[in-house]
Amino acid sequence: MTGSRAPACDVLVRLVTCGSVDDGKSTLIGRLLYDAGAVPEDQLLALGDDPDLSRLVDGLSAEREQGITIDVAYRYFDLGDRRFILADAPGHEQYTRNMVTAASGADVAVVLIDARNGILTQTRRHSRLLALMGVRRLVLAVNKMDLVDWSPDRFDEIRADFRGFAAELGLDDVTAIPISARHGVNIATRSDQAAWYQGPTLMDWLRAIRLDAAATGPLRMMVQGTIRPHADFRGAAAWIADGEVRPGQAVHILPSGVAATVDRIVTRDGDLETAGRHQAVTLTLIPDVDVSRGDLIVAADRQPGVADQFEAHLVWMSYRPLLPGRSYWLKLGTTTLPAQVSDIRHRINVDTGEHQAARTLELNDIGYCVVAVTTPIAFEPYMTSRSLGGFILIDRMTEETVGAGMITRALHRSANVRPQALHVSRDQRAALKRQKPMVLWFTGLSGAGKSTIANRVEQALLDQGLHTVLLDGDNLRHGLNRDLGFTDADRVENIRRVTEVARLMTEAGLIVLVSFISPFRAERQMARERMAPGEFIEIFVDVPLAVAEQRDTKGLYAKARAGQLPHFTGIDSPYEAPESPDLHIDTTTCSPEAASSRILALVQSRQDG
Template sequence: MARDLVRLITCGSVDDGKSTLIGRLLHDAGAVPDDQLAAIRTASGEPDFSRLFDGLDAEREQGITIDVAYRHFETAGRRFILADTPGHPQYTRNMVTAASTADIAIVLVDARKGLLPQTRRHSYLVSLLGVRRVLLAVNKMDLVGWSQDLFDEIATDYRALAAELGLTEVTAIPVSGLEGDNVVARSANQPWYDGPTLLEWLETTDLAEAEPGPFRMPVQWVNRPDADFRGYAGRIISGIVRPGDALRVLPSGRDATVDRIVAMGGDLTEAGPGQSVTLTLTDHLDVSRGDLLAAADAPPEAADQFEAHVVWMADAPLLPGRAYVVKLGSATVTGQVTDIRHKVNVETLEPLAARTLELNDIGVCHLHLDAPLVFEPYSVSRDLGGLILIDRQTNETVGAGLINFALRRSANVQWQALDVGRAERAALKRQKPLVLWFTGLSGAGKSTIANLVDKRLFADGRHTFMLDGDNVRHGLNQDLGFTDADRVENIRRITEVARLMADAGLIVLVSAISPFAAERRMARERMAPGEFVEIFVDAPLEVVEARDVKGLYRKARAGDLTNFTGIDSPYERPGNPDIRIDAAALTPEQACERIIEAIRDRI
């Protein structure tokens, strides 16, 4: 019979003896090869247990960016994957990575120091990430004379903290990692303690869920080898499935019946959590990767707006309004954080006001997605409640989200169908909708050129409207400043207004610095295909500084104007604009003629 696989995470403050305790556990459990044991012996011949599993020091010496160090080992009772994360606050993202799949957390406390701010931070993260079983290892008991009173005091204090965080399954064990007391072998130094050793508890603690959830299987692959076989492959994340069971395909909501359960060794009569199988259905339905097969009598819901805890993992800050790729299981959509409700001080649990999230910050945020995702709260299902945010420019994972609940407006606000659409409105005006997006440094001539283009189109009988960046800030965007977060929100609002105007059949001219490529890309994607023209008014910094019509560059150089694009705030040049205007070589009138000629067939 296969032994259980248990995933562990170890948490502890710096110098609490975590590496020594883990090394002693591996050594005394017989999980260390002889050649490795020989390599860590000191000059006296005694092993240095801390060197068996000190990923932090080893990687520091090699200059490697710290991630998570893993170690597989087996005992007579179970198989283990042990994840060791750095104890420093700046490595919050590393602990989140490890805790997201852990069954058990070993929280280490130095008996001489008691609970520290790091203890509270680690325990909060353990609770947030859904680890419900905690082993409190009160270490270095040999240095406090094996004091039962001190142990009881630490255990009581920690249980009070755990209760505050919702951690109800806490077992406290007095240990000495250096001497090996109560790690694998029972200690003779603590006759007052009659509980299990650390390894005994790890091997025997019950990992079964009290109430197994209903059937859930995200579709990872659709098999179509021939016309007679159409199977849907995936890993079951909860529940049991049998041939004949009624399933619901989400998000489509279509019902179907299981025909076969196909596995590597042949057909199965039932399958459960953790098994990778292929299901065939008696009904021919349109099922795709990213869909979910669920019990028909207990399906999860779908929504496009959520409240979630977001753990930020990137050096560049989270900017509300910026579009990110959002991945939940095998489903992928585009979405954005619309609002940061607050940031969490993970040591005091105090909510703090925040406009952005920086590296290792955790915030409670509202997310809006371009399409619904099938989900369950993270507290119910890690698989259907945990998502990641991916930067669309670099394709790097920049954040992790833990869904709390769907926002009510996700279900209550519905799209209202209109009898008069954009095609009818454009036809009435005898033109095609178009958005001309002028981008470039301040002083490059965007508004001057856009105004000339607007006059020409108006003179030709076209229905137009111009959205100038400065003008919009007098009304709609008067509450926004010039931080990166405010610039993102500024462009998001302008984009939505331009889209509504295009839906009204207008030719819309937008003149805005729009310094970030991500927001210009977002603006293009919000418009109908072929109805967005990016016009890069390209003028070198020295040219626009020499012009300095508004005196803004002079103020920025003097330090009287902060967050000014081109000076102390970046401008990301378009890599492949639809139209590039050399503002240093062309007059505004010549630029206008070139643009009119380029768009003549599109309006």
């Protein structure tokens, strides 16, 4: 059976299928494609006279070897005036992040259950994820009914159990259908075996889906860039995430809040009188205000929130754990900016819904977190708008997508706490001291000689009449950072705190010397970015690990080797050496006196520059 595609498809429906391992999901999807006429004839011929339809889906060799689906696969088929993009989510627990990827763009979902087993842990996990991702319309496909003799009592039992559980999650649009994916019963055709069931087949249900493709809310346009082909034209190229736009409409540009009026809606085919959801157009504005990528154009009378701190559900998608305080790239729509997870309120047990204390998130964990961005951004709660409420986190060093987030609300302190204008500026404070503020950041293994060299440099600067302060890692752990241990998460927070202290001291006009192991590149880069341009000098005090161990004046390496000092840098915790420091000093060949001279020369050149 090959069939043919419908001549026109006016509605696009995004469908996700999910279920536990061995519930028959691959067979169900194969049957859907088969009955929809979406299988090429040569592929059908290759399956033989009694085709195993599950083989139409599991295309990866690893899947065939293991007999499970391990990645999100996308399939396409048409039913009448509807075109479906079907996301096949993996059923195995270790691929929960793939399930989140599949559900993030779905309009509807099919949750598959084996009639013999009923609701399993993975069924509950996937249902919780669907609720979290905003998928509200579900089909409960009770599969393998032929293996329970098409028992209506068994079907009713499973349906009642699931609806009770779904109601707790806020999932109240659930249609239960008894099916046999292997034999195609209640997929596209009915059978006398299930004559007691009078509801729709799965394909009937899919054909009857009504999605609101029109404008559903106030105008929200994501600016992708500025178009200026000549001096007489300047337009904002933007994608309409929601609502409608028309000439003469009053709008605001966020996050700046600048007001304007839409002059023209420009397209390649001419000007439009109106444009709606999911269209890409170019707007000209009166007055010709500054608009750039990442801005949001919104209806003036109904504006979203603007904040620099908010709470969000966060799904962690990396093998490297989340480290609160670390700087990541946050991408929301067309906006990309630095962000930190400043607090993990709790981790969610997706099997039970229990809230658990957590200091970090591991692969596939879901947490409820506080996220802080460097500048305010416009947003809406994820349940109001996926486009303006969903974001991803990107590792700044590896460019790996490490997390997917769903904003719930802004924090009140984001709106109530504003910078206080000060009458005395940092330039005035520096001028009073007759010097330029800067940060000399000494990094390297324990025993490399950081503190020895930093002390010499500070003494020499003091002798020159310059105003300095030395922040030493060991000293700060006796006071400001005494509550921190040596886990990766604590090390990140350790550096975040000292960075803020150093920044405040540069505001006072001081030359700040920071002597910390600071093992991670990401945190050293964060420290650089927190300072004014040109004020941060990274000094890599380098020594081979073996030499550092030989020196070991504090006996720390010996304790670490004996297992008495866990998370010790260089032994069981990594040190990420700078790739391009401002100054590289090898203390196996360079004496403290010579190192100090090189640093002082660099400082003098910056002071004179």
